[in-house]
Amino acid sequence: MTPLVIAGHTFSSRLFTGTGKFSSLPLMEEALLASGSELVTVALKRVDVHNQSDDMLQHVHHPQLKLLPNTSGVRTAKEAVYAAQLAREALETNWLKLEIHPDPRYLLPDPIETLKAAEELVKLGFIVLPYVHADPVLCKRLEEVGTAAVMPLGAPIGSNKGLKTIDFLEIIVEQSNVPVVVDAGIGSPSDAAKAMEIGADAVLVNTAIAVAANPVLMAQAFRQAVLAGRQAYEAGLAPVHRQAVASSPLIGFLDEV
Amino acid sequence: MSGFRNIFDQHNWEEEKASIYAKTSRDVEAALAAGKRTLEDFKALISPAAAPYLEQMAQQSRRLTQQRFGHTMQLYIPLYLSNECQNICTYCGFSLDNKIARKTLNKEEILREVEVIKAMGYDHVLLVTGEANQTVGVDYFREAMQLIRPHFSNISMEVQPMDQEDYAALIPHGLHGVLVYQETYHQADYKLHHPKGKKSNFYYRLDTPDRLGKAGIHKIGLGVLIGLEDWRTDSFFTALHLQYLEKTYWQTKYSISFPRLRPCSGGLAPKVVMSDRELVQLICAYRLLDQEVELSLSTRETPKFRDNVIKLGITALSAGSKTNPGGYATDLSSLEQFEISDDRSPAGISHMLRTQGYEPVWKDWEEGY
Numbered sequence: 001m002t003p004l005v006i007a008g009h010t011f012s013s014r015l016f017t018g019t020g021k022f023s024s025l026p027l028m029e030e031a032l033l034a035s036g037s038e039l040v041t042v043a044l045k046r047v048d049v050h051n052q053s054d055d056m057l058q059h060v061h062h063p064q065l066k067l068l069p070n071t072s073g074v075r076t077a078k079e080a081v082y083a084a085q086l087a088r089e090a091l092e093t094n095w096l097k098l099e100i101h102p103d104p105r106y107l108l109p110d111p112i113e114t115l116k117a118a119e120e121l122v123k124l125g126f127i128v129l130p131y132v133h134a135d136p137v138l139c140k141r142l143e144e145v146g147t148a149a150v151m152p153l154g155a156p157i158g159s160n161k162g163l164k165t166i167d168f169l170e171i172i173v174e175q176s177n178v179p180v181v182v183d184a185g186i187g188s189p190s191d192a193a194k195a196m197e198i199g200a201d202a203v204l205v206n207t208a209i210a211v212a213a214n215p216v217l218m219a220q221a222f223r224q225a226v227l228a229g230r231q232a233y234e235a236g237l238a239p240v241h242r243q244a245v246a247s248s249p250l251i252g253f254l255d256e257v
Numbered sequence: 258m259s260g261f262r263n264i265f266d267q268h269n270w271e272e273e274k275a276s277i278y279a280k281t282s283r284d285v286e287a288a289l290a291a292g293k294r295t296l297e298d299f300k301a302l303i304s305p306a307a308a309p310y311l312e313q314m315a316q317q318s319r320r321l322t323q324q325r326f327g328h329t330m331q332l333y334i335p336l337y338l339s340n341e342c343q344n345i346c347t348y349c350g351f352s353l354d355n356k357i358a359r360k361t362l363n364k365e366e367i368l369r370e371v372e373v374i375k376a377m378g379y380d381h382v383l384l385v386t387g388e389a390n391q392t393v394g395v396d397y398f399r400e401a402m403q404l405i406r407p408h409f410s411n412i413s414m415e416v417q418p419m420d421q422e423d424y425a426a427l428i429p430h431g432l433h434g435v436l437v438y439q440e441t442y443h444q445a446d447y448k449l450h451h452p453k454g455k456k457s458n459f460y461y462r463l464d465t466p467d468r469l470g471k472a473g474i475h476k477i478g479l480g481v482l483i484g485l486e487d488w489r490t491d492s493f494f495t496a497l498h499l500q501y502l503e504k505t506y507w508q509t510k511y512s513i514s515f516p517r518l519r520p521c522s523g524g525l526a527p528k529v530v531m532s533d534r535e536l537v538q539l540i541c542a543y544r545l546l547d548q549e550v551e552l553s554l555s556t557r558e559t560p561k562f563r564d565n566v567i568k569l570g571i572t573a574l575s576a577g578s579k580t581n582p583g584g585y586a587t588d589l590s591s592l593e594q595f596e597i598s599d600d601r602s603p604a605g606i607s608h609m610l611r612t613q614g615y616e617p618v619w620k621d622w623e624e625g626y
Contacts, residue, residue: 140507174293177504238287250315253565254534 001230004201006179007095007127007148009066013038014196015226016068016181018206019060020046021158022215029059031209035219041068041097041204044087057091068129070097075110077117084121096121097151098130107157111138115145122146131183134165139172139180149178151204154195155185158207162191166198173199189218189225196229197237260467261501262460268497270443273300274490280304289313294546299496302542303489311538318541318570321548330615331551331573332603333413335383336370337582338362338401342387344454346440348482348518351387353454361392366587367401371408373585377577377603380620381411383436385580388417388456395423399430406431410620413476417455418465424472436478436514437465441485442494450485466498470506477502477511478553483536484518484527492539496546503547512551512573513543519557519596533562537569544570556597563599564609576606 004011017037022028032040040060047069048054060067069087074080077100084096098121100114101107109132121128127148132138134152142150152172155161162185163169173180179201186192192203205222212218280301288298289310301307302314339361342351350357362370374382382405386393393416402412413434414427424435441447444459451457469477479499481491499511515536518527531539540552553573554563563574578597579585601609607617 170293175504175507249312250319250565250569251311251534251537253561254537 001227002234004179006129011038011202013223013226014202014230015192015222016041016183016202016204017209017219018204019043019056020206021210025055025059027215028210031215031219032060032065033062034216034223035205035209036223038064039066039068039202041070041206042091043072044069044083044090045073047090050090066095067091067093068095068097069093070099070131072099072101072107074100075102075113076100077113077120080113080117081120081124084117084126085124088126094125095127096129098128098147101157109133109153111135114138115141118142118147119145129181134168134172136168136171136175139176143176143178147178149181149201150176151181151183153184154182154191155187157184159185160187160208161185162187163194166194169195169200170198189221192222193225193229193232196226197232199233202226260464261498262463262467264497264501265442265463265494268494270490270494273493274487276300277304277489277493280306282306282309285310288545289317296493296496296500296546299542299546300493302545303492303539307538307542308534311534311541314538314541314545315569318544319568321544322552322570322572325548326572328615329618330567330571330610331381331553331618331621332379332606333381333383333553333573333575334374334377334379334603335385335415335575335578335580336367336374336405337385337580337584338367338397339386339389339393340582341389341392342454343390344388344456345452346456347450348485360582360588361386361389361397362582362587364400364404366583367404369586370583371405375408378607378619379603380409381413382409383413383415383575385414386416388454390417390455395419395426398427398432402427402430402432413478415478418462418468421468421472424469424474428473432474434476434478434510434512435469435474436480436512437462437469438478438480438482438514438516439463439495439498440482442481442491442498443486446486466502467505470502470509474509476551477506477509478514479511480514480516482516482518483531484529486529488529488531488535488539492542496543499547499550503549510551511549512553514553514555515539516555517557519598536562537566540566540570556599559598560601564613567610567613567615574606574610576601577603 004014013036015037016039017032017035018041047056069091071080071083074083080100088094100110102110114130118128118130129149129151130142130147131151139150154163181202182195182200183204186205187208195203209215209218277300284301285307288301291298340351341359341361345354346352411433412431415436447459466477479495551572552570554571555575556578610617
């Protein structure tokens with residue numbers, strides 16, 4: 001499998017994971033390690049930024065795990081920029097998953113505030129990975145302001161509904177010059193494999209692992225599904241057979257003298 | 258230097274050519290059945306191995322074209338403003354070493370031409386010149402557009418490559434689209450055919466669509482001059498260029514043209530002859546690769562060929578064209594850039610289109626909104 005490069009950093013795993021919703025921090029740690037993931041997103045709101053011995057941080061402190069603080073909970077660009085600066089100082093990383101969702105029920109991302117925040121954060125030196133709707137035009141606009149990747153949703157966050165936006169994800173993958181990470185909604189390993197098969201560069205999975213009956217086993221399943229999906233993409237999927245019917249020959253004129 | 262040049266330099270002409278000619282019927286069948294086609298699929302579709310599949314390609318191409326463009330056909334007409342040229346192009350009637358009378362239209366002459374073209378029904382005009390920056394430079398174009406703009410909704414240009422600032426300066430004066438053909442992506446042959454003048458700079462020409470994209474032009478036309486080199490390899494590079502541009506300048510529209518080298522005064526014979534069958538194959542291959550791209554066919558082609566091929570993927574036609582400056586009203590006998598093959602009037606072409614169930618579209622843009 002070809003490695004994934006985001007902002008100059010190389011990942012051998014294309015499965016990114018989250019840290020929410022686990023029944024215990026030790027179980028979370030075990031699942032994260034079982035997933036093979038090398039990028040783990042952490043909600044800034046859950047971390048005690050003034051305490052380096054914060055319990056959550058202790059459990060994600062492994063050399064192979066890169067931290068991706070997220071701005072979950074902020075509702076405006078202004079709040080996001082403030083949260084990002086806080087995260088950079090506290091966690092000593094300029095990587096950031098930009099999430100702005102003013103809607104508390106579905107946690108749907110605000111495209112206008114996200115674009116505003118992304119533009120400013122890039123200027124401030126952040127490596128910005130924005131969580132967005134599967135909106136192809138928005139993704140191109142974000143790319144143009146300098147985001148390191150785009151993270152379109154497959155379905156509402158935490159819903160486990162799968163790739164409801166697949167038609168738009170395909171357009172985003174086709175058009176993007178930056179890595180595309182399908183984020184939110186992925187409910188099963190087959191969803192993750194499908195996202196990889198259509199050419200997504202990575203997937204981010206949290207709820208489907210954290211709330212599974214056996215999160216560690218599920219993490220392993222996702223690890224294999226992402227690998228299989230990527231391999232299928234790189235191998236080139238065999239075509240769906242469509243019979244062409246030449247009911248009214250169109251090129252007969254070429255044979256006429 | 259960023260831009261397409263970086264991608265181009267990673268590709269080797271001979272390797273790409275060998276790869277195209279090595280494609281098999283299995284590759285063609287896979288390409289025909291694929292949902293989203295890649296450049297490798299495109300190679301298979303333009304390869305000799307695809308020849309027996311032409312009917313299938315045509316059927317699919319027609320279906321995709323109708324799905325995206327419906328039953329409409331864009332009509333355009335060239336307005337040759339000047340045949341002055343400081344370049345030597347071995348195949349072109351305007352070449353510097355071709356001792357012909359040179360002509361650049363003045364304001365009154367431009368307006369006379371405009372009157373005739375408007376009377377034909379056109380609302381979209383393509384301005385064409387040779388490359389003579391001293392007399393036909395950005396200032397001349399600006400003045401010409403100021404004259405022309407009140408009469409046309411849509412102005413395109415097929416003139417010498419210019420700097421990004423020049424394109425940007427012309428957009429407020431109504432410049433909507435720019436056609437710039439690479440002629441050939443084969444660097445050594447490019448040098449051979451363009452030994453003198455600014456045009457001999459291969460990379461300046463190659464970078465032109467990047468400059469247009471950065472300037473924010475609405476539409477860019479690409480293509481090669483078919484006959485200078487192996488058309489399959491040249492078309493692969495055109496498709497590579499197209500895909501790069503579509504991803505990078507994503508707010509721009511794109512068109513492809515298929516000029517087959519035609520006889521002209523003092524010009525050379527084509528090195529490579531492309532048959533009608535091969536041109537149909539190429540048109541269909543572009544459509545199967547790219548559902549959105551506009552495909553344009555000029556009056557270089559014969560009436561019979563044009564009447565049949567419009568159903569297979571073409572979305573734009575020229576009609577009633579004169580390829581000499583002043584050819585519509587001012588100086589009917591001045592030298593043509595090349596001979597045309599379809600001399601039917603726009604009304605005649607319009608009638609033919611309607612007979613075949615197509616609506617002729619005389620403009621496709623209105624600057625007012």
